[in-house]
Amino acid sequence: MEETLLDFDLRNKEEYIINMGPQHPSTHGVLRFEVCLQGEQIKYLRPHCGYIHRGIEKMSEALTYPQLIHLTDRMDYLSAHINNEAVALCVENAMGVEVSDRVKYIRTIFAELTRIASHQLWWCAFGMDLGALTTFFYGLRDREHILDIFEETTGSRLTQSFITPGGLMADVHPNFQKRIKEFITYFRKKLPEYDQLLTGNIIFRERTKGIGIMSKEAAIDYGVTGPSGRGSGFSCDIRKIAPYSAYPFVKFNEITLPDGDTYSRYVVRIKEMWESLNILEQLVDNIPQGPTMLELKAVKAPKGEYYQRVETARGELGVYIVSDGGPSPARIHYRTPNFSNLFVINKLAKGHKIADLVAISGSLDLVIPDIDR
Amino acid sequence: MQTEELTTLITALAPDQKPGISKQYPEFILPADKLHEVAKTLKENPQTKMDYLFSLTAADRKDGLNVIYHLTSTEYHHTVVLRVILADRENPMVATVSDLWSGAEYLEREVFDLFGIKFENHPDLRRLFLDDGWVGYPLRKDYKDSFIFER
Numbered sequence: 001m002e003e004t005l006l007d008f009d010l011r012n013k014e015e016y017i018i019n020m021g022p023q024h025p026s027t028h029g030v031l032r033f034e035v036c037l038q039g040e041q042i043k044y045l046r047p048h049c050g051y052i053h054r055g056i057e058k059m060s061e062a063l064t065y066p067q068l069i070h071l072t073d074r075m076d077y078l079s080a081h082i083n084n085e086a087v088a089l090c091v092e093n094a095m096g097v098e099v100s101d102r103v104k105y106i107r108t109i110f111a112e113l114t115r116i117a118s119h120q121l122w123w124c125a126f127g128m129d130l131g132a133l134t135t136f137f138y139g140l141r142d143r144e145h146i147l148d149i150f151e152e153t154t155g156s157r158l159t160q161s162f163i164t165p166g167g168l169m170a171d172v173h174p175n176f177q178k179r180i181k182e183f184i185t186y187f188r189k190k191l192p193e194y195d196q197l198l199t200g201n202i203i204f205r206e207r208t209k210g211i212g213i214m215s216k217e218a219a220i221d222y223g224v225t226g227p228s229g230r231g232s233g234f235s236c237d238i239r240k241i242a243p244y245s246a247y248p249f250v251k252f253n254e255i256t257l258p259d260g261d262t263y264s265r266y267v268v269r270i271k272e273m274w275e276s277l278n279i280l281e282q283l284v285d286n287i288p289q290g291p292t293m294l295e296l297k298a299v300k301a302p303k304g305e306y307y308q309r310v311e312t313a314r315g316e317l318g319v320y321i322v323s324d325g326g327p328s329p330a331r332i333h334y335r336t337p338n339f340s341n342l343f344v345i346n347k348l349a350k351g352h353k354i355a356d357l358v359a360i361s362g363s364l365d366l367v368i369p370d371i372d373r
Numbered sequence: 374m375q376t377e378e379l380t381t382l383i384t385a386l387a388p389d390q391k392p393g394i395s396k397q398y399p400e401f402i403l404p405a406d407k408l409h410e411v412a413k414t415l416k417e418n419p420q421t422k423m424d425y426l427f428s429l430t431a432a433d434r435k436d437g438l439n440v441i442y443h444l445t446s447t448e449y450h451h452t453v454v455l456r457v458i459l460a461d462r463e464n465p466m467v468a469t470v471s472d473l474w475s476g477a478e479y480l481e482r483e484v485f486d487l488f489g490i491k492f493e494n495h496p497d498l499r500r501l502f503l504d505d506g507w508v509g510y511p512l513r514k515d516y517k518d519s520f521i522f523e524r
């Protein structure tokens with residue numbers, strides 16, 4: 001029996017490698033972490049991606065601009081509206097046209113609804129990753145209201161492809177404003193429940209506070225943006241740095257927290273939901289009248305190169321278009337937020353227990369198709 | 374920093390730089406051997422402080438393979454675009470900037486994977502998305518594949 005104990009001690013000193021994923025519930029998609037462990041401690045971690053690489057950039061080179069909008073939905077499917085908007089804005093800037101204020105307002109309303117829906121789903125999944133199953137039901141219950149608003153206007157719930165170069169696919173449903181106002185009232189009552197259920201929970205706090213600390217310098221160095229970067233005090237909100245659509249017309253605060261641990265990344269997202277509700281409230285009653293689609297003869301970007309930055313629910317999305325003047329791009333590149341947010345994970349997880357890896361990767365809020373494209 | 378000052382700064386390091394075509398941001402076309410030096414100066418000079426590389430990508434153009442770097446400063450919010458044109462399609466090579474911005478390590482792996490551009494002194498230059506045994510570099514214009522849909 002003594003020998004077995006000795007063996008156990010020896011084993012504890014040895015390093016070994018396990019694969020987490022590609023099919024693992026906490027990676028929320030097909031991503032594989034090659035984790036080197038000593039006992040339960042992470043020595044290093046290597047992400048392996050490409051399991052859902054579809055070649056969206058190559059495919060887009062053979063499609064016209066209004067067609068390739070549909071592929072952007074499939075990158076970060078929880079920020080579908082914002083991805084559409086990014087391409088639409090880039091093409092409109094290239095063509096030198098400006099959409100009506102009505103379109104700008106509706107686009108921003110959709111963007112903020114998307115942001116809330118995305119943060120709700122992240123909240124459900126994050127709670128569930130840490131063993132709190134109830135959050136999943138609470139979050140999905142509230143997200144349903146937003147998806148209903150999407151469905152009523154756009155006809156679909158996840159990949160809407162509603163925003164297109166030149167405006168919107170159609171005008172909004174007559175119920176649109178009423179439904180949003182109902183949702184704002186409803187969700188203002190429900191959001192404090194999120195805090196009661198999870199934020200104040202002692203087990204949750206113990207598992208997130210001081211775990212996976214990312215300094216502001218590391219966030220900038222790796223290009224970690226969005227709520228994950230702002231949780232480290234990196235002021236990176238494109239809505240403030242380079243306002244687009246209706247953001248110049250609204251007042252809101254950029255949420256940044258200095259600590260950089262898993263808990264602050266969590267708090268940033270909760271606070272952002274409150275801010276998004278404020279933005280919605282300022283916009284929903286003031287949607288101006290106007291056309292929802294510009295009359296364009298052809299959607300063609302003139303010869304040149306164009307870059308557009310927008311803020312999705314996960315960070316900075318950049319669309320880079322190289323055009324030869326034809327109806328399709330010569331090269332289109334998406335600088336996706338999740339790609340840059342992923343690779344900092346080795347730095348964050350090193351030295352922590354393997355159970356903390358689940359909390360850390362959950363707090364970065366990764367959507368894998370956005371990494372692989 | 375204004376475009377004129379940036380031009381002076383970059384010309385001092387790389388006298389044969391050319392202005393780029395982009396109207397959106399100040400852009401400089403650099404020879405491949407000067408890229409690392411210019412990038413390092415832009416990052417470390419207290420007047421530029423380009424600490425955030427927000428995009429690194431490539432494009433296959435008529436004049437060769439282009440590598441495009443978008444840099445910005447989180448303090449001053451000025452942006453600059455650097456471009457390197459590699460005419461050699463067989464063995465395109467440029468120095469890595471992953472020692473300056475850690476995020477570049479993976480962006481460069483992606484460019485290597487899809488364009489076949491090699492980054493000198495890169496710590497771990499492997500394919501990122503495709504299989505290790507994949508033949509060819511898909512985002513090049515001369516890439517042939519029976520599945521590609523052509524217009």
